[in-house]
Amino acid sequence: MKPKGLAAFVIAFVAAAPIAALAQGATAPNPPLAPLQEPAKTLPAPYADISPQMQAFIAKPLNPDWNDQWKTGAEARAYADKQAAGVVPTIPGMLSRLHVTMTSTSMGGVHVYVLTPADMPPENKDKVLIHVHGGCYVLFPGESGATEGIMMAGFAHYKVISVDYRMPPEAYFPTALDDAVTVYKEVLKTTKPKDVAFFGTSAGGALTLEMVLRARQDGLPLPGAIAPGTPMSDVTKTGDSFYTNEKVDNVLVSRSGFCHAATLIYAKGHDLSDPLLSPVYGDMHGFPPAILTTGTRDLLLSNTVRVHRKLLRSGVPAILEVFEGESHAQYQFDDTVPETREAFTEIGAFFGQYLGH
Amino acid sequence: MKPKGLAAFVIAFVAAAPIAALAQGATAPNPPLAPLQEPAKTLPAPYADISPQMQAFIAKPLNPDWNDQWKTGAEARAYADKQAAGVVPTIPGMLSRLHVTMTSTSMGGVHVYVLTPADMPPENKDKVLIHVHGGCYVLFPGESGATEGIMMAGFAHYKVISVDYRMPPEAYFPTALDDAVTVYKEVLKTTKPKDVAFFGTSAGGALTLEMVLRARQDGLPLPGAIAPGTPMSDVTKTGDSFYTNEKVDNVLVSRSGFCHAATLIYAKGHDLSDPLLSPVYGDMHGFPPAILTTGTRDLLLSNTVRVHRKLLRSGVPAILEVFEGESHAQYQFDDTVPETREAFTEIGAFFGQYLGH
Numbered sequence: 001m002k003p004k005g006l007a008a009f010v011i012a013f014v015a016a017a018p019i020a021a022l023a024q025g026a027t028a029p030n031p032p033l034a035p036l037q038e039p040a041k042t043l044p045a046p047y048a049d050i051s052p053q054m055q056a057f058i059a060k061p062l063n064p065d066w067n068d069q070w071k072t073g074a075e076a077r078a079y080a081d082k083q084a085a086g087v088v089p090t091i092p093g094m095l096s097r098l099h100v101t102m103t104s105t106s107m108g109g110v111h112v113y114v115l116t117p118a119d120m121p122p123e124n125k126d127k128v129l130i131h132v133h134g135g136c137y138v139l140f141p142g143e144s145g146a147t148e149g150i151m152m153a154g155f156a157h158y159k160v161i162s163v164d165y166r167m168p169p170e171a172y173f174p175t176a177l178d179d180a181v182t183v184y185k186e187v188l189k190t191t192k193p194k195d196v197a198f199f200g201t202s203a204g205g206a207l208t209l210e211m212v213l214r215a216r217q218d219g220l221p222l223p224g225a226i227a228p229g230t231p232m233s234d235v236t237k238t239g240d241s242f243y244t245n246e247k248v249d250n251v252l253v254s255r256s257g258f259c260h261a262a263t264l265i266y267a268k269g270h271d272l273s274d275p276l277l278s279p280v281y282g283d284m285h286g287f288p289p290a291i292l293t294t295g296t297r298d299l300l301l302s303n304t305v306r307v308h309r310k311l312l313r314s315g316v317p318a319i320l321e322v323f324e325g326e327s328h329a330q331y332q333f334d335d336t337v338p339e340t341r342e343a344f345t346e347i348g349a350f351f352g353q354y355l356g357h
Numbered sequence: 358m359k360p361k362g363l364a365a366f367v368i369a370f371v372a373a374a375p376i377a378a379l380a381q382g383a384t385a386p387n388p389p390l391a392p393l394q395e396p397a398k399t400l401p402a403p404y405a406d407i408s409p410q411m412q413a414f415i416a417k418p419l420n421p422d423w424n425d426q427w428k429t430g431a432e433a434r435a436y437a438d439k440q441a442a443g444v445v446p447t448i449p450g451m452l453s454r455l456h457v458t459m460t461s462t463s464m465g466g467v468h469v470y471v472l473t474p475a476d477m478p479p480e481n482k483d484k485v486l487i488h489v490h491g492g493c494y495v496l497f498p499g500e501s502g503a504t505e506g507i508m509m510a511g512f513a514h515y516k517v518i519s520v521d522y523r524m525p526p527e528a529y530f531p532t533a534l535d536d537a538v539t540v541y542k543e544v545l546k547t548t549k550p551k552d553v554a555f556f557g558t559s560a561g562g563a564l565t566l567e568m569v570l571r572a573r574q575d576g577l578p579l580p581g582a583i584a585p586g587t588p589m590s591d592v593t594k595t596g597d598s599f600y601t602n603e604k605v606d607n608v609l610v611s612r613s614g615f616c617h618a619a620t621l622i623y624a625k626g627h628d629l630s631d632p633l634l635s636p637v638y639g640d641m642h643g644f645p646p647a648i649l650t651t652g653t654r655d656l657l658l659s660n661t662v663r664v665h666r667k668l669l670r671s672g673v674p675a676i677l678e679v680f681e682g683e684s685h686a687q688y689q690f691d692d693t694v695p696e697t698r699e700a701f702t703e704i705g706a707f708f709g710q711y712l713g714h
Contacts, residue, residue: 025405025406026404026405026406027404028404029402029404029409029412032401032402033401033402033404033412033413033415033416034402034416034418035399035400035401035402036399036400036402036418036419036604036605036607037397037398037399037400038397038398038399038400038604038605039397039604040394040395040396040397041394041395041600041603041604042392042393042394042395042600043392043393043394043395043597043600043601044389044390044392044600045386045389045390045391045392045393046596046597046600046659047383047384047385047386047390048382048383048591048595048596048663049382049383049637049663049666049667052386055386055390056390058390059390059391061391061393062393234405238405239403239405239681240400240403240653240654240681240682241653243398243399243400243401243403244400244601244602244605244653244654245601246398247393247395247396247398248393248395248601250393280406296597296598296601296658296659296662297597297601301653301679302403302653302681302682305653305679305680305681306405306406306681308679309406309680309681310406312703313699319676319677320676320677320678320679321677322658322662322665322677322679323662323666324596324597324659324662324663324666325597325659342670346669
């Protein structure tokens with residue numbers, strides 16, 4: 001079959017470019033190159049082409065908990081439970097606004113939420129999206145992890161299975177990934193791989209990429225498309241925006257803050273540069289078509305653009321969406337924000353283009 | 358005809374999204390939102406997934422001339438001539454490496470360089486790319502403005518016509534645009550509009566967008582595709598990266614530096630928010646498919662992503678390429694850098710997908 005559209009573009013690009021000559025890898029130059037001294041600055045809150053609702057998120061002060069340095073799974077869980085207690089009461093309203101029903105069940109022994117939109121076009125009825133939530137591998141247990149799945153079901157009109165993967169202190173690396181892949185295997189019993197997509201944000205974006213790497217390791221067929229949102233694709237603090245957006249991103253704030261502490265808890269001594277923890281170092285040839293989402297103030301802007309570039313350099317159709325002024329993962333904080341609807345509508349349209357083929 | 362590929366994605370997106378509800382415009386909130394105080398920081402030179410050749414550009418100190426505050430066209434031209442004297446001697450080597458021939462001629466009274474690659478596939482032979490160079494509307498006179506055109510001809514294998522538009526002190530706004538549109542009209546005498554693309558970087562990226570706005574005003578058919586590279590799409594200092602990347606971008610450095618001074622000279626008192634100077638404020642419905650290119654340290658990162666988003670919100674197929682660690686326009690500084698070849702190869706592949714349809 002003659003490749004079409006974006007796929008044709010990528011194939012033309014790959015055919016034309018001497019991929020081997022393109023820079024890949026993370027070897028620090030020796031001697032090191034000179035650093036740049038950036039002076040202190042006042043950053044006005046951006047507003048152009050940004051909705052007032054999103055402006056309110058962008059203009060928030062730095063996350064007051066950014067420097068929480070949890071040492072154990074129990075400490076992280078205590079925080080996660082407190083945070084979840086604030087999220088869970090908002091879920092009925094969200095389900096109602098987005099016309100989505102939520103069912104708690106298990107698949108292959110893994111707890112999941114099945115999210116079904118009231119309005120599902122015929123071409124979406126045989127498709128399944130597997131959602132892996134974010135939260136630095138320790139946050140958003142239970143229902144509180146399902147919000148992004150609800151938004152996707154509601155805005156993109158697909159059935160979503162949101163994986164309530166085990167987290168510290170119950171389980172550590174690679175259990176989150178094991179649980180997500182178990183659910184994928186269960187889904188494959190009734191659904192063709194090309195009718196399945198993986199998606200998630202932050203740790204969920206990393207898990208999305210890790211699931212593809214692990215599926216290939218396990219000899220499973222790959223899904224039809226993926227949407228890694230601002231993925232924690234490199235947890236070794238490598239990547240320019242870990243520095244340029246330090247104390248600019250008001251969500252993560254710092255490469256050495258709570259999210260890094262949480263990742264160390266989850267990794268439990270495992271090598272952070274393992275592609276199953278830092279998937280930017282994985283082999284991405286043959287990956288499914290991908291749509292990536294980030295913001296200009298995102299601490300993980302570089303984590304995102306490096307994955308985008310690596311996918312293209314590996315011959316994978318991949319597109320990048322960057323939202324003006326947004327910090328880490330803000331495109332999925334509130335379903336009533338116009339940019340949230342926009343982001344999920346774009347991802348849904350991308351899935352509509354690639355799933356089933 | 359059934360839309361395909363990226364076009365299908367965009368149409369699906371547009372059909373699904375309530376575009377009217379999406380944020381657009383540049384009305385400052387009243388009262389203003391709280392600014393963020395960013396502390397002084399040390400930024401290591403990024404290296405992961407970046408070629409050593411590009412690392413060398415990224416690790417350069419701030420452009421020592423960033424704060425030149427030219428007041429007149431003559432002052433700007435004196436600087437431009439000095440800079441051009443450094444560029445022109447590099448052109449024969451570049452033409453030789455890239456197997457491109459350059460001919461100086463005029464079209465409709467406008468001076469142009471015709472750039473012809475030795476190797477042009479049959480499907481490219483009836484296509485013409487019109488190049489409008491960058492340089493804040495005052496830099497890169499004569500041959501020195503043709504380098505990006507040479508790279509495109511050499512890497513993408515199309516015939517390129519590079520417009521040596523008049524600049525201060527000879528001529529001011531909107532003469533650069535007039536000259537570029539004159540060349541387009543001449544090209545249309547022998548070439549179908551869908552076989553033509555416009556491209557350029559910085560002021561050239563803005564001119565690319567302005568040419569589409571002006572072509573529509575003049576009742577001309579629109580070209581088949583455009584590639585606005587890190588466009589000066591908003592010269593009113595609006596956009597978040599004017600602040601976040603201040604003194605991080607080592608090329609432009611500041612929203613109030615030489616490039617702003619140059620723009621004021623070119624504008625000669627004209628309203629800077631006119632879409633023919635700040636095209637992000639133009640109506641982009643019906644624009645040709647577009648590929649945009651920028652870098653994470655680019656002072657015009659926001660100028661670029663705002664145009665990308667506005668194109669998508671206007672139903673235009675548009676994709677965004679963001680290079681790790683690069684400052685303004687560095688993807689087209691040196692044809693021997695792997696990322697330069699990559700950027701132009703991608704743009705060429707995009708043109709290959711859309712031209713002629």
